[in-house]
Amino acid sequence: MTRAVVTGIGVVAPSGLSAEEHWRSTLAGEVRVDSRDGTLAGRVAGFQAEGAVDPRLIIQTDKWTWMSLAATRQALDDAKYDPAAHDPYATSVVLASGSGGNEFGQREIQALWSQGRRAVTAYQSIAWFYAASVGQTSILHGTKGPNQVLVSEGAGGLDSLGAARRVIRRGTPTVIAGGTEAPLSPYAIVCQRTSGLLSQRGYRPFDADADGWVPGEGGAVLVVEDATTASVRGARQIYGEIAGYAATHDAYHPDRPAPDSAQLERAMRKALADAGVTPDEVGFVMADGAGTPALDALEARAIRAVFGRPVPVSAPQGFVGRLCSGGAALTVATALLALRDGVVPAVGNLARPGHDLDLVREPRRLDADVVLVNARGFGGFNSSVVLRRHREEGLRDAG
Known part of the structure; x- marks a missing residue:
């Protein structure tokens, strides 16, 4: 049976703007949650789309896609894998999203309310969409393998890896997988509060005093490869097997x-x-x-x-x-x-x-x-x- 291994990791998260920065913060036990406007949340500090994303894409896409594109670039660099150096059909993009382009949508809703429908840009139709990061990643890197978006809320990041392994077993040797989110706009927070599960004190998994979770933004993107293909091309490192x-x-x-x-x-x-x-x-x-x-x-x-x-x-x-x-x-x-x-x-x-x-x-x-x-x-x-x-x-x- 074909084995799927992870050869690259990219991270944009409250804990850091790279895998190693995230890892150091995690081992140090740093709580990267703060409160603004009465909302506890895990926010990505220091991330700037400028310099990480093509300016032409910045105006067309939402923050969650900016972070996805930046994490993908990290993961590809970490894996020493350039999709352009391979057959376009040899690379797929399989990412997860449970929320979509909230911040972009917030701006467009406010424009609609205050200025009317002509103030809403054409990019709203693509920036909010769950598959936006998949599509923009595929276009940017010229990949033509099977593309998918997994929408299963908090389980989506794992489901993307399961789907990536299936794609590899069906013959596409390399898959860009994982997911990011940016669900911290006002209307996104309101939607999450309707669950009644948001904490007012802090996110404490398995704590005797736990009272809910705290929303956050960011995520990770992984390069997943067929194990034999990774070995033949001399992959720099292999983190583990799915x-x-x-x-x-x-x-x-x-x-x-x-x-x-x-x-x-x-x-x-x-x-x-x-x-x-x-x-x-x-x-x-x-x-x-x-x-x-x-x-x-x-x-x-x-x-x-x-x-x-x-x-x-x-x-x-x-x-x-x-x-x-x-x-x-x-x-x-x-x-x-x-x-x-x-x-x-x-x-x-x-x-x-x-x-x-x-x-x-x-x-x-x-x-x-x-x-x-x-x-x-x-x-x-x-x-x-x-x-x-x-x-x-x-x-x-x-x-």
Whole structure:
């Protein structure tokens, strides 16, 4: 079976404007959440579209696409992969979005209200669209492989990796995957507040005093390649393999979680089976960590049921906020860096651990080969990905 490996990582997030900056901030336990206009949020500091994005694209696109294009450039540079040096059909773009072009839409709505319909630009029709980042990335880099956008709210970043692996197995050797979000405009915040799940005190996954999550912007983009192709072209580094993936849906209620953890547990078991590993082989879990008492309790129940032992659990999202589809992609980037360096980051912003789990309170040395990553999306989405440490001999065998 064709193996899919990650050869490049790009990050634009509250924790930093590169993968290494994000990793240093995460290990240092820096909380990158602040309050403006009464809204707690994880905001990307220091990011300027000018210099990172073609000025012609800046006026046509939203902030979430600017960040996606910048993270993609980082990931391609990190992988030492230039799509223009390959057949256009050899590269695909598969990204996730759960929110679209909020900031651009905010400006256009205000223009409509204050000046009338003629003040709304033609670019509104493409800047807000969920597939905007996919399309602009494909056009910019001249890629003609199968393109997709995954829309499953917070689970989308994992779903993009599952889809990327399918694209590779169907014959396209390289995929740009992951996702970013920028859902912090006023109307976007209002929409999120209707869920009743936003915290007024801070995002504290698995904390006994957790009262909800904090929205955030940013995310990560990854270069995913066929393992043999990566080896033949002499990829500079391989962070890990996407060894297993599964997705389920609660099919319970559009706004409320199912009263049990059966579907999340099923996604975890299916991802492990897909990877051909047992629960005992998993070194640690990067949890979804929704930050609400009910959702955290359900995930904790699923983890205990699947592993039957005190497996180390982290959820560094508490440091940066919940970034919708971008959050799951960023968690995967964090997990790959953890595998690379043999260090598991702490649960973000944890003060009083709860839920009878082995929660990582300080960065912990752990020479693990396998990690399970969970992500859930509002509305009942559950996804799990198994990442495995890269072994050179494995690549030679695969070839």
